Amino acid sequence: MTASARLAELPADNPFAGDWSTPHGLPPFEAIRPEHFSPAFAAAIEAHAREIATIAGSGAAPRFENTVAAMERAGLGLDRVAGVFFNLTGSHTNPALQAVEREVAPRLARHGSAIYLNDALWRRIAAVDAEGLGDEERRVLERYRVRFRRAGADLDPQAKARMAAIAERLAELGTAFSQNLLADESGFTLPLTGEDDLAGLPPFLRDATASAARERSSEYPHVVTLSRSLIEPFLVFSTRRDLRERAYAAWVRRGETGGETDNRAIIAEIVRLRAERARLLGFESFAHYKLDDTMAGSPDAAMDLLRDVWAPALRRAGAERDRLQAVADGEGAGIAVAAHDWRHYAEKLRRAEHDLDEAEIKPYLALPGMIEAAFDTASRLFGLTFTELHNVPRYHPDVRVWRVSERDGREVGLFLGDYFARPSKRSGAWMSAFRSQERLNGVVTPIIVNVMNFARAPEGETTLLSFDDARTLFHEFGHALHGLLSDVSYPLLSGTAVPGDFVELPSQLYEHWLEQPEVLRAHARHHETGAPMPDALLQRLLAARTFNQGFATVEYTASAIVDMTLHLSSAGEDGIDVPAFEEEALRRIAMPAEIGMRHRAPHFAHIFSGDGYAAGYYSYLWSEVLDADAFDAFREAGDIFDPETASRLRAFVYGAGNLRSARDAYTAFRGRLPSIEPLLRKRGLAAA
Template sequence: MKIRLMTATAPLVLGAMLMSGCTTVSAATDAPKAAAGDAATTYAGPFAKPSTLPFHAPDFASIGDSDYQPAIEAGIAAKRAEIAAIADNPAAPDFDNTIVALEKAGSLLTRVRNVFDQLVSANTNDTLDAVDTAMSPKLAALDDDMYLNEKLFARVKSVHDSAQGKALTGEDAMLLATTYADFVHEGALLAPAQKAQLKQMNLRLASLETEFSQKLTAGTAAADPVFDSAAQLDGMPEAAIAAAAKHAEDKGLKGKYAIALLNFTQHPALSQLKNRASRKTLFEASVNRTSSGGEYDTTGIVSELATLRAKKAALLGKPDFASWQMYDRMVTSPAKAMSFMQSFVPALSAAQTREAKELQDFAKAHGDDIALQPWDWGYYAEQVRRAKYDLDDAQIKPYFEVWRVLEDGVFHAATKTYGITFKRRTDLPVYHPTMRTYEVYDKDGSELALFYFDPFARPNKQGGAWMGNFVEQSYLTGDKPVIFNTLNIVPPAEGQPALATWDNVTTMFHEFGHALHGMFASQKYPSLAGSNTARDFVEFPSQFNENFATVPEVLNHYAKHYRTGAAIPPELIGKIEAASRFNQGLGLGETLEAAMLDMDWHRLTPEQAGQPPMAFEGKALAEMGLRTDLIPPRYRTPYFRHIWSNGYSAGYYAYIWTEMLAHDGWDWVEKHGGMTRANGDHIRASFLGQGHSKDYAVMYRDFTGYDPEVEPMLEARGLVSKGR
């Protein structure tokens, strides 16, 4: 669900080149070395050199909150000196002294940012938030000072246009092409006055994105609905009610019950709560969390962000922000993305209408004289699902203990398919005690990667799930990957097992697909390694990996009752499979609506973007042709973190596009023998280990032999019948 992949662009957002620095300080080839060295040697904190731990993993035991700002400031200074050395190099520009030198620049800054960005997202506090606020504008300025440096771009352009540049092949050619494209994208061709204007815009945008993220995290925690009695939570599992009591006590409300809001609109408890008033309270707390005025309202930030982004696109010669943003995508224009999404509307709208009637009729038949509302959908859908499939979370969760799912499911699938193995490390420090760390070994027994797993929700953690790197793989630097997966599974009550919903299980496999993309990175250049790919390709490996969750050999290996160890009964598996296509009106609908809303926001002109956000959202939703009155988008505008601060602007459609790739790709796997080692080697060789070393369409054709087709996704979603 960075990259920080939400998985994973972090609150401090930089361009691809700035994010891709190596882990050892290195001045430009043939360039003066004193300036960079002087800037770096003034800093002697814990990030001054690569960690001495295995894989250069962060030494959290020796890093304090006060260490981050000095390290970031030193990293900025060192990066500036390195960039200046490249720009001022008296030697004629060539691939090594300009393009590769840029790739090497910024190692200190990358080292600290890879850790800080994760901490401020997953385990933040007032000190880290203050550093984030202070550093965001400085990092944005650094980004601009690199991309808008005329002497530096002249060297990049010289190499790009040279005979040497045109003769490059493979990764070298890709690095040159992406470097040049990034400079042009960031405004390198603008006139000096326009560059000055762009810099001011980018400073303000960076501050606004950070402010939005911080306000949303705090506002979500502050909006947790509080209930006076356990009776109001009737229908929730006992463990969840106990967790709500503990959560309220932690908030200073002993004797009451508080439900922690999650990242998205729908909350799992909406499918459980029997009390309709409680459902309404929870739903309204979720959808109004940061749009009801007061301290945490984000709508003013959204309005300014949307307007500034539209103005920035206009300055850069593009009709809208989406057109500017999609320069490096597999889907190359907003029109193509919208056309793809709109192709689902007729079938999906029919499904929503059909399902709404089914839920309304069910309620009436069971004596509930109501007019179906958004807070009712999840509850009655669960009742219908139980009636149709005799299935509920209380039956399922005992078979999905979190650590068993990870070790006997997620890891087991990777071992069987790719030949890699895992060993838990308890000797390496972590930033939170509920985390675990594993060393990963390749199929030949050699060290492949280090993997950190941070599964549980907490008040100081952003919602959602994501993957990222503490250390990026690169043959240029000799580094192997250090990767983390971060989730927000509801933590267990004290003394109780950590049990997962089926959605949690799917998310675990999803995020590990991102992790595999990073672990199998086999690139020379860090900016092209692993998951450093376009938004509408990066979610393909993760959604593809979700398929392994239901492969019988895998499912039977991890789905065991936490008390008895008994395997999940075949009939329960059958019910899960039968229910997988149920409730697509909500399942696909809320995601498609959010993706279309994102694209609607980012196709606005500067004049259009300044309108009141909630009025614009209402109009946009009404024009989608979907039942947005009953099924609101997965993220409404004021809490759509993906697009306002996590790098998915004009890119949320990528989840649906890559789901299409994933289903089509899995269709190929099933037709070629399923989960075999031969297929695993082919998957790794064709796309999972390729990073951005090739064109995305070429990688996909290397995998399947043909361009992607949408039919397998429609079949998997139950929107068309099988039998092609």
């Protein structure tokens, strides 16, 4: 890091006090302890506040260099502290870090409000003349002006004070929501005490439940946890309907179990405060506020897309339900298929219709092979090379580190992979950055991390993935490439700093390569023999790509509709009865009782741990319209690795950050905006 990232006023034994002499500038994880963070945050916030005061109080005429560029050079110490801290609180937390998180979240919110509601600073930014600036400088200036206005810079003093109070309270609530959810997830285990409890579980899943028991020092030989990569296969394979019901109930009741970790009151307050903030800024609702600065542009546009997909998905899900019920009836089960049965009978139907068994596929989807497949795809598309580094700092022994290079050997950045579930990690999968690419403060290469929650194989054995797990790995690596390939000068525009309904394009587009026979033939190899996946199995796997897509589309789209509906509400002083609101929203769209939402509100971290995806969960579907159309560009070129198409993709999508609007970026790559038809074909929802 540059000298301006130092926090020299800290004690010398605080790792954030000075420069880091670690390889590639990695954080010195082994030296950083929880007690270092509070003083480091205090010093970094104070240093940044001084820098902002100097910019705002300058007597020189406002120019881009002394105002906007100066802001981009400020706060490097705070960026460094926050980059390490918030990555750790998501991927390897502990009670000490959680205590710091509760303390620092509102402090950071106050600091942000003090910047974006600073009258003198806003007057300088508003007065900067854009004449004669380059395209990137104009874009940075425009984005700062948008940010300040959306934060309330044009409001009167009383409204500004209220905006600051709302921001501080929302930071507290988002932290509490996340910590409650982690407590519910890490606190639950379903013990499997004997052969009867293990009925139906294939060897890989028995091994995974045994590993989970050892990981948690359980008194039981096997346990099911609420890690998605463990509970979903349990719901698929277990023949014990009573245990499936118990596991599913715990899964969908996270954040709604009563007591100290219940999130319902937190959600009601979050929704109310977001609605109030939007009204202060002159918007009809929080959803209108949020989508005003997106590719969709309005809640109506997003809801139109959701409705366009909902109707055919609902029809297909109804047909799928009838076929599952027929399977259960054929077995003499004597049940009406319920939500905790769907995955179980869907797997039986898939075997019958496609001669495809998840347990037959997994031996060919070893974690090392799928990592190599993701790397090889990036090499063939973008000319990247991945070299594993062993003697470098890492925040957990499971973490692996690779140096990413161009064809000519120049370093692109570092990629960290953290693949296994553990109690100290929140659920899900994500990409984040310890350091983002930029050129304003020297040539700064990115340090990008992918975090997963795969079920670990027993010691000495190879971890095997489901096809959905492998798709998740490719998805998150697509996000990683968006950060690694960033090629901008200004930090504000770097990497994934794009509209929420565009940020999923690089990740979802990357998933397409996993499904290509050329990629699978090269990398889907048996973990013991090294033999490639038999061609007959590969063809059956690909033929089943649209199997159960009614279910998958309904469970996702229902969550997106509830998210949008919640944030279109007026949310008065009494707040919202969240379960009742959710139930009524689902009733209005005729949600099938046999399908659960992918994320119910009490555990919907995407939209309540922070504002990132609030009124924005639709963005996965919006981006899927883009990714389905974008991959057609390679099909039209006749080569899934076509160099010219890949070069445009890197220039205008993966490498471009926020240099231009999402519509302009996509048009520059594709030559036009997309249509919805490729998406409907991809999901098997197009009319016959």
